[in-house]
Amino acid sequence: MDRFTLAWGRWVTRYRATTIALSLLLTLAIASGGQFLTFTNDYRVFFGSENAHLQAFEELQEIFSKNDNALIVLAPRDGKVFTPDTLGAIADATERAWLTPFSIRVDSVTNFQHTTASGDDLEVAPLVEGITNLTDDDLSRIKTAALSEPALISRLISPDAGITAINITVELPGIDEETENPKVATAVRDLRDYIEATYPDIDVYLTGIVMMNQAFQEAAMSDTTQLIPVALVIILLMVFLQLRGFTGTLGSFIVIVLSVIAAMGTAGWMGIRLTPPSMSAPTIILTLAVADCVHILSNWLQKVRDGLGNQEAMAESIRINFSPVLLTSITTAIGFLSLNFSDSPPFHDLGNISAVGVMFAWLFSTTLLPALVTLLPAKPRQGRSLITEMMIRLGDWVIERRRILIPTVSLVIVALVLVIPRNELNDVFVRYFDDRIEFRPHTDFVVENLTGMYFIDYALDSGESGGISDPGYLVQVEQFSNWLTEQPEVIHVSTLTDVFKRVNRSMHGDDPNWYRLPEQRDMAAQYLLLYEMSLPYGLDLNNQIDVEKQRIRLSATLETLSTAQTLAFEQRSYNWMEEHTPALLTIAASPPIMFSHIGMRNIVSMLGGTTFALIAISLLMIAALRSWRFGLLTLIPNLAPAAMAFGLWGLVDGEVGLGLSVVAAMTLGIVVDDTIHFMTKYLRARRDQGLDAIAAVRYSFATVGVALWTTTLALAAGFLVISTSAFSVNAEMGFLVAVVVVLALVVDFLLLPGLLIRFDHLLWRGKGSHAAQSHLT
């Protein structure tokens, strides 16, 4: 192994031009895959195509119609919707909303199809017509009608008549996914600009699925344009401070950038669509790539200081670092690959891109980096740095206080593990974005003042074609919708029974006593036929009734709920149906249901992923350290950091969503690097140099202490940059990973050395201290 790595090191430093050219060519070839990269703008990417809840929702949309929407909310400054000016603005905006690309339906207070009795006939007409001639009487009649209309109240008009909305339903063809949603969003924003310019006394807010999808894309792009450059600058600054050399910093910069480019190019070739989670991959890669560079460059500088020639020192550094850097890269990659266990495909992408990037970082830092930096003469600083001194002193302190440190640190670990259960699963997808993404403040306003963003759909099956007119069925639907309406979480229920009642009333001269369901099946069917025949283009009932007239889509709008509340509500609705309307019992489908279930499913599947990573990494450790005892010992410093971090999270925040559920598996591969470096040096001291446990620990602190300190700082800084993402899934993940890597260093510095000394007799039992030499050193 040594001969091979030495040859490797000599080759790349001798044939520098070839090495550099080959690296650049390889990168160029792979980077060309970048042309296939596109940003996704569909929240559905968070669910695999196999996801049962997504399938249920898609099925429901196929039976009825899609209800992807953009909601334009109008808030007149005088707080009065029912004035000629505001109604005029709504009518104008409604008319223009029909021009939105892919729109199939536009609903507003003005075009609401109001039914009245006109003599013996049923008059169906827009609620607001002929705005220029509206009298005060007309206005108050319209207001009364709107506020007493269940289809409108708390959906398109606030109960205080102060805020109103225009709902645009779109059906995206899904042919050119990259451009479709942005087209709609742009048109809707243009319409907003038009309204604000034409009617300066009206404030406009935009929300809905289309705007949320757009927010996903915008969050991913903002991470790309804002976080990556910041992370790059911070990391390079840290490399510069560590190496105090321009050459090394420049070399690292090139390695880092090429690793990211190669990884993203691979993503392009793999056909990955970029999502906010996968867009943290570049930052992660550049953060991790720097560790490889630091290890190789610091040993190179050290060897030069020791008097070796520039290239020879590099070949020597490659010999020493080749295996540990390869091993840490592999373990890190394994950690990331275990994200494939996730239920949410964007995390597969994040894991795969990062894993690929980490391996490229290894490749470039053992080829391109040596070739590049040896082009210029090395100018190492002389003497030990202050930080090296501090590391040695820290080592002495840890050795001295180990009898206190072992129980203290262990106690802290146990205490933090015990509070892990304080964490609660919670994925509130409308809060995935912070206020920097327009969607969030607008949605907050709408949720606070008008209606909810959460909805749950039930496709209620009557069991036979035409059965929706069956009075027995209708009564059950009415009972269920009444029950839903009574629930404290429910803001609005959209149900066809309200239409039946409204038409029935109008068929009886608008007599309020007839606001009830028709009592005969044929009568109900014929009323419905008459009503449907009176509806204009785009305002039909096909979004609520299937073609066979067998199923009704009941849609409940809810307050923004936590995962637990959503799941509880879902279950409660099943229980109620089971008890009262068992014939109707059906699965609830909607994005909130999907997001609520995926959080739980993802945690369960990521437990599998973490276990996989743990076993794979531990086996690698045992093989690499050539000792199952030491391999098993590393379980403590490898597992404790994530466990402690989740304990801390339980104390501080306590809400675990999609982003955090992948942290344990992901960090396992990263934190293990510290252990590998520390243990490798320790074992080398014991096995090669015949030092005792205490001296070997001291040696470890002196040789890798600074490198571990620096790489941890760099990692923490990189992930803290991610924690400033406007996308909370990334932000929380970045923050927790930063906490984990810091805790890993704490455990490796404060607990591991003590354990190595305290259990020395057990660890070496049956073996001389000159056991087989680890191939790592």
Next chain:
Amino acid sequence: MKHTTAFLAFIAVLIPQTSHAETSDADARGLEIATQADERDRGWRFQSSDMEMILRNRAGKESRRKISTRQFEVEDDGDKTLSLFHEPRDVRGTAMLTFSHGLEPDDQWLYLPAIKRVKRISSRNRSGPFMGSEFAFEDLSSQELDKYQYRYLRDEACGRYQCYVIQRIPRYENSGYTRQIVWLDQEEFRSIKIEYYDRKNELLKTLDFSDYQEYPGGFWRADRMEMTNHQTGKSTTLLWFNYDFETPLKSGDFNKNALKRLL
């Protein structure tokens, strides 16, 4: 007469058109072709037929409706139509009477057997779907010449025919369309295909006519009409049976009172 128009249309192709006059020429030619098609279908006086409607959603689920219709030709105004619904069962016996007009809204009444009453239908909304299908009222009602403004676009092969392609823009109020593109075969001026463009001028639906049969008097009727909604993925097939141009019908058969006596 019929040959004269065709001849004129033929001549129009040969005459080199200046760009200045192109628009009005194309308009005139469009009207010419539409007029010809209209004239070809005049003089049938009355007809009856049975129709089956097959509705399909995106998932391919089907639902059927059965209706029989009687029509009475009215000179210089829209035709009168009586439709009797047989299926679905719940609306059996429901009957609809339509007096279509040119630019004026149609008059329309519905007889509901469950309450034994005739109700007038709000007539402004002829853009809405007919019985939950992809056909709007305005697609099915009689196509009077003055309902549209026409423009000739081009000649084009359409299946096994050679077609005139004309654009027509609704002149009546409350249409769901900005325009329609119609393919008419050059021999018999039968509608072969119609494309419907929605308010944002996007292709909304395509109607394909097939299985044309010729009936006594030279009247052609398609046995099959397939309407595909490109935006929702839903579609509706109309199948026509038992065309009858022989059994006489009187204008007096088409009034509100007749609705109750149909079944």
